[in-house]
Amino acid sequence: MAKIGRNDPCPCGSGKKYKNCCLRRDGARRVRESAWRQGERATADKLLAFAQSSSFYRQLTVASDLFWNGHYGSEGPEALHREEAARFLDWFICDYRLERTRQRVIDLYLEESGTHLLPSEREQVSTWQDSYLSLYRILGPVQQGVLSVEDALQGGQEVVSDEGLGAQSQSDDLIVGRILCSSDPPHFSWGAILLPAEMGAGLVCFVQQAYGQYCEARARATWPTFLSNNGYIFNHYLLKSAASSGSARHASRGYYDASGTVERLREVEKQLRERAARQRAEQPVDEEARALLRQTRGGILLPRHAQYNDSGESRG
Helix, strand or coil, X not given: CCCCCCCCECCCCCCCEHHHCCHHHHHHHHHHHHHCCHHHHHXXXXXXXXXXXXXXXXXXXXXXXXHCCCCCCCHHHHCCCHHHHHHHHHHHHHCCCCCCCCCCHHHHHHHHHHHHCCHHHHHHHHHHCCCCEEEEEEEEEEECCEEEEEECCCCCEEEEECXXXXXXXXXXXXXXXXXXXXCCCCEECCCCEEXXXXXXXXXXXXXXXHHHHHHHHXXXXXXXXXXXXXXXHHHHHHHHHHHHHCCCCCCCCCXXXXXXXXXXXXXXXXXXXXXXXXXXXXXXXXXXXXXXXXXXXXXXXXXXXCEECCXXXXXX
16 A cells, blocks of 8 residues: 555544544554564454454444444445444454354354463463453653553443554543453453543433443343443444534544444445345335235234344344
C-alpha cells in the first residue's frame, strides 16, 4: 500500500485531509501494535486463528449481528475496518456464549488445544478467561509507561501498562477495554479504545440502567457477571451516539469514533434490502400461496410455521 501523505485525502472517505482526520488515530494504533509484547502476540495470534476457523462461521455471523446491533449477515463483518474487526473478535473470543453449549471460544480453545500449548501460553490464556470489558477513567501516569486508571462503574483503581493509550490521552479520558492480568503490571487487550471525557456521563448512565434491569431478574447479579455476559452494550451505546450525532466527532484526536462504522453498516443494510426486493420480484407466487397469504392476513397462522427453542434453532 502506498504511503499516505499528511495532506492527502483521508482513506476513511470523510473528504478531509489525512492530517485533520485519522492521522492521530492511526498513529495511536501503530504505537499500541509496537508496544504489544511479543510473548503474548504469538498466543493471541493462535487464539485469533482458532476463533476464525470454519467451525465457528455461523456463530461469527450471529455474534456479529449482536455486537453491531443489527441484521447484517456475513456482509457486516466484511465491510468493517481492521480495528473494528479486532474489537469484535476481542469480545467474541472472551465473552460471547456459543449456542447449545453456552461455552466461550476461549474455553473451547483451552479444551481442544491446551495440550499443544507451552506452559506459558496456557497460563496466559487461563488468565484471559477471567477478563471482561469495562469502562475506565484515566487518572494519569504513575511513571514512564505506567498508567493509573479508575473503574468508572465499580470503583477502585488499577495500575496498568500504558500500551500507547496514555500518550494520546488526557486526564479523565476514558478507556473501554478488558484488563489482562498476564503481565506485571496488567495491560489492556488489543481491542481497547480511547474515548473523550465528555462521553463519560452518558455512557455510565446507559450501562447502569442496563445493569439495574439485569439485577431485577437475577437475585445474585454482580458487575463482573453482567459485564462478562453483556459487554456488547458499550458498542451499542457508541453506535447509537454516533448515529444520533450525524457526523464525525473528535476526528483530529486519537479518540475512537463510530461514525464511519455506522455509515458502512447502513450501506450494508441498504444493499441487503435491495437484494431482498429483487428476490421477491423474481420469485413467482402461485395461486395456492396467494390464498394462504390472504388467510394469514385474516389472522390465521400458516400450518407448521417456524417456532424457536431456547437455543435459537428453528423446529418447524
